[in-house]
Amino acid sequence: MKKTLNINIGNSIIHIEEDAYELLTNYLIEVKQHFGKSADDFEIVSDIENRIAEMFTEILHTQQKQVIEREDVQVVIGLMGSVKDFEDQSDEDPANDYTNAYASTVRKIYRDTDEAMIAGVCSGLSHYLKMDVSILRIVAVLSIFLGGSGLLAYLVLWIAIPRALTRTEKMAMKGEAANLQGFKKSFEEELSGLKENLKNANEHLQPLVKQSGNFITEFIGILGAFLQGSGKVIFKFIAVVLMITGSVLFLSDVVALAAILGVGYSGVTQLFPFNIVNGSYLTIFSISVFITIGIPLLGLILLSVRVAFNSRPINRMVSYGLLLIWLCALSTGIFFVARIGSEFKQEASFTQNLSLKTFPVYTLEIDRSMVFSKEDSLRYQLNSTDYVGKVIQKDSGRSNNAPRNVTIRIEKSDGNVPSLVESYSSKGRDFAAALSHAKNIRYNFIQKDSLLNFASEVRLQKNEYWRDQEVELVVKLPVGTKLRISKNLDRYLRGYSLWDCDDENFVEDRYEGVMTEEGLKCQIEKK
Amino acid sequence: MIAENTQTQMRKGILEYCVLLIISRGEIYASDIIAELKSAKLLVVEGTLYPLLTRLKNNGLLSYNWVESTSGPPRKYYTLTPLGTAILASLDGTWQELSFAIAKSKNQTNL
Numbered sequence: 001m002k003k004t005l006n007i008n009i010g011n012s013i014i015h016i017e018e019d020a021y022e023l024l025t026n027y028l029i030e031v032k033q034h035f036g037k038s039a040d041d042f043e044i045v046s047d048i049e050n051r052i053a054e055m056f057t058e059i060l061h062t063q064q065k066q067v068i069e070r071e072d073v074q075v076v077i078g079l080m081g082s083v084k085d086f087e088d089q090s091d092e093d094p095a096n097d098y099t100n101a102y103a104s105t106v107r108k109i110y111r112d113t114d115e116a117m118i119a120g121v122c123s124g125l126s127h128y129l130k131m132d133v134s135i136l137r138i139v140a141v142l143s144i145f146l147g148g149s150g151l152l153a154y155l156v157l158w159i160a161i162p163r164a165l166t167r168t169e170k171m172a173m174k175g176e177a178a179n180l181q182g183f184k185k186s187f188e189e190e191l192s193g194l195k196e197n198l199k200n201a202n203e204h205l206q207p208l209v210k211q212s213g214n215f216i217t218e219f220i221g222i223l224g225a226f227l228q229g230s231g232k233v234i235f236k237f238i239a240v241v242l243m244i245t246g247s248v249l250f251l252s253d254v255v256a257l258a259a260i261l262g263v264g265y266s267g268v269t270q271l272f273p274f275n276i277v278n279g280s281y282l283t284i285f286s287i288s289v290f291i292t293i294g295i296p297l298l299g300l301i302l303l304s305v306r307v308a309f310n311s312r313p314i315n316r317m318v319s320y321g322l323l324l325i326w327l328c329a330l331s332t333g334i335f336f337v338a339r340i341g342s343e344f345k346q347e348a349s350f351t352q353n354l355s356l357k358t359f360p361v362y363t364l365e366i367d368r369s370m371v372f373s374k375e376d377s378l379r380y381q382l383n384s385t386d387y388v389g390k391v392i393q394k395d396s397g398r399s400n401n402a403p404r405n406v407t408i409r410i411e412k413s414d415g416n417v418p419s420l421v422e423s424y425s426s427k428g429r430d431f432a433a434a435l436s437h438a439k440n441i442r443y444n445f446i447q448k449d450s451l452l453n454f455a456s457e458v459r460l461q462k463n464e465y466w467r468d469q470e471v472e473l474v475v476k477l478p479v480g481t482k483l484r485i486s487k488n489l490d491r492y493l494r495g496y497s498l499w500d501c502d503d504e505n506f507v508e509d510r511y512e513g514v515m516t517e518e519g520l521k522c523q524i525e526k527k
Numbered sequence: 528m529i530a531e532n533t534q535t536q537m538r539k540g541i542l543e544y545c546v547l548l549i550i551s552r553g554e555i556y557a558s559d560i561i562a563e564l565k566s567a568k569l570l571v572v573e574g575t576l577y578p579l580l581t582r583l584k585n586n587g588l589l590s591y592n593w594v595e596s597t598s599g600p601p602r603k604y605y606t607l608t609p610l611g612t613a614i615l616a617s618l619d620g621t622w623q624e625l626s627f628a629i630a631k632s633k634n635q636t637n638l
Contacts, residue, residue: 011600035578047577051558053600081572 004067010046010053014060020070024052027077034083052076084168107175110164118216121157124164127173239307246301250294257290275466276340285336291329295322343467348434349425356418359450362477363510364410365486367444367455405458405470406443408492410483410520413476420445420452421474427467437467445473454492477515482523484510496520542569544622546579547607547615550589554604580605588614 003018016024031048035041055076056068109128111120122140126133143150164170260274261283277285299322302314356362413419424441428434444455458471477483487509490498498511501522506512512523542564549555549563557580561573583589588611591603607615 031574044577044581047557047581047603048574050600050602051573051577054558054596054602079573081574085572086574086578 009056010050012053012057014053014056014068015066016056016068016073017070020068020073023070023073023077027073027080027082030083031086034086048080052080055079082166082168084166108169108172109161110169110173111158111161112170112173113163114170118154119158120163121154121161124161124173125157127175236308239304243301243304243308246297246304250297250301253290253294253297257286260286275460275464277336278340278343278465279463281336281339284332288329288332288336291325292333295326295329298322343429343433343465344427345429346431346434347425347427348431348438349423350435350438351421351423354420354422354445356420356447356452356475357449358416358418359481361450361482361484362418363451363484363486364408364475364489365451365453366488366492367453405468406454406456406492407470407472407494408454408489409472409474409494410485410496410515411474411476412515412517412519413478416478418478418481419476421476423472423474424469425472426469434467437464437469440464441469441471443471454489456492479515479517481515483513483515483520485513486510538569543579543583544615544618545569546576546583547588547611547618550605551607551612551615554592554594554606556594556602556604560605583611587611 004015005018005021007014007016007021007024028045028049032041032045035044056072059068059072059075060066107128110124112123112127113120115123115133117123117137122136123133125131126136129136140150140154143153162169164173306312422443422445424438424443426434426437426441428437440461442459442461444459446453452475454473458469460466460469484507485493485498487498487506496519501511501513502524513520514523515521545564545567546560549560557576558573560580561576564576580589584591584605587608589605590608591605593601594604596602
């Protein structure tokens with residue numbers, strides 16, 4: 001069912017469908033604009049209108065129908081010719097003809113939808129570049145594999161290049177002059193094509209290409225029909241899924257806000273990455289983050305509710321209000337991110353030397369109590385060695401409050417005295433702040449006879465914020481000193497990997513090495 | 528390009544001449560003129576004829592009568608004015624000269 005209109009054209013009353021009416025109106029407006037340049041415009045336009053009216057009555061009469069459809073209008077416009085077709089004919093000034101003839105023989109780029117596979121970009125380019133279209137298509141398909149650049153280029157060209165609609169444009173695309181002779185040529189071409197194949201002149205030229213092109217067009221058509229029909233069900237299903245997901249996310253957003261703002265004391269603010277934010281900013285920053293995340297989620301929920309249950313959209317004032325609040329929250333959030341970011345501007349570090357008691361053999365280990373051992377995995381019935389050597393959290397108030405921040409180097413000492421150099425570094429707003437952060441680093445290192453026990457991470461004091469605090473430990477040992485290094489230390493080692501050595505060097509999870517003039521070496525050289 | 532321009536000019540003049548010739552045979556309706564021109568492969572789209580007819584009429588070569596139609600609105604039927612007939616006669620002469628000139632030139636080149 002379609003809506004029809006009654007129009008009075010050339011003193012005839014015609015029933016016309018709405019879309020056909022739009023097409024006709026646009027055409028007549030174009031015609032009026034074109035002939036408006038000359039003095040006789042009214043007469044020409046009314047002649048054309050009369051003729052169109054007559055064609056309509058003929059169509060209605062011969063086809064035994066009541067209403068003019070869009071296709072009929074298209075046929076009539078085709079017979080009449082579009083405004084662009086008039087242009088080269090109506091010029092009476094011969095001087096104009098030179099410029100026109102010049103303009104129309106210049107090859108212009110258009111998309112050729114008559115010979116199109118998808119949108120006619122390649123075939124249009126092939127006319128413009130005078131290249132074989134199949135070469136361009138192969139290049140286009142290959143360029144998709146170059147990181148999809150071809151696909152992007154295709155889309156851009158699709159949007160940028162206009163489609164060749166009128167005969168004049170189609171001829172300009174092929175570089176033919178848009179004069180009467182040229183028209184005749186293209187018209188005759190079409191006619192002869194029509195004779196051979198009733199459907200389309202191009203069909204007999206490129207049966208294969210056209211067929212696959214048809215397939216794509218059909219496919220899109222089918223997809224469209226599918227989306228209109230059963231697609232609605234799918235849309236609703238997606239909407240419900242989105243609604244549930246959105247609600248869960250929104251709820252967790254609320255819970256997160258509550259946790260951070262400390263409904264009671266949750267201690268979550270001592271955890272990384274929450275401990276980046278200064279305590280004084282925390283409340284307002286987390287509220288703005290909450291809103292920045294929450295309002296889009298709310299919008300998503302409302303939208304999916306609307307789609308799923310066909311309910312009315314929310315009040316416009318409310319939605320503008322929400323948008324305004326969201327923008328405020330976003331800018332506040334960005335302000336604080338910038339503010340906190342500026343606290344990472346300067347870096348400061350200081351070093352302290354610890355002399356070690358001399359032993360011929362040292363054992364280096366990461367504090368056992370913090371490492372998940374084989375025994376632990378047995379105790380917790382974890383049937384995997386995957387966990388072995390991983391740092392775990394202990395119950396005793398230790399918190400995972402910073403990313404990896406301990407590095408260990410093993411170097412040759414200058415003299416005969418073994419020592420440990422501890423470098424504490426941190427970032428801050430200025431040098432003084434950075435230095436004070438660095439001074440507040442707590443790091444546990446214990447020498448128990450020949451056992452050097454390193455803590456697995458830096459601990460931040462309470463009320464300290466994470467400012468990229470790091471500790472670098474350099475163990476300096478005299479030449480000839482032997483080492484037993486626990487496997488789990490490997491991940492903290494810089495400039496050396498235990499895995500470069502043969503398995504024979506490992507005795508009970510410990511790697512054995514020796515300090516030489518050239519630095520640390522495996523006890524047993526690799527063969 | 529110059530060749531194409533010449534072709535346009537030639538066709539333009541001949542189109543006018545043909546329109547006058549068709550009308551000279553008696554009162555005729557615009558779409559019948561178009562049908563004839565189309566069968567002569569001189570015109571492609573109808574819309575281009577109307578400006579031409581209007582121009583010829585304004586120059587006093589043509590006049591038209593409104594004639595009631597059995598189907599639809601009244602139609603404009605074109606006839607030649609005395610001025611139009613005179614101009615057509617002079618055009619006939621010109622055409623004779625032109626075709627003679629061309630035949631002559633062709634024969635000369637063929638020799």
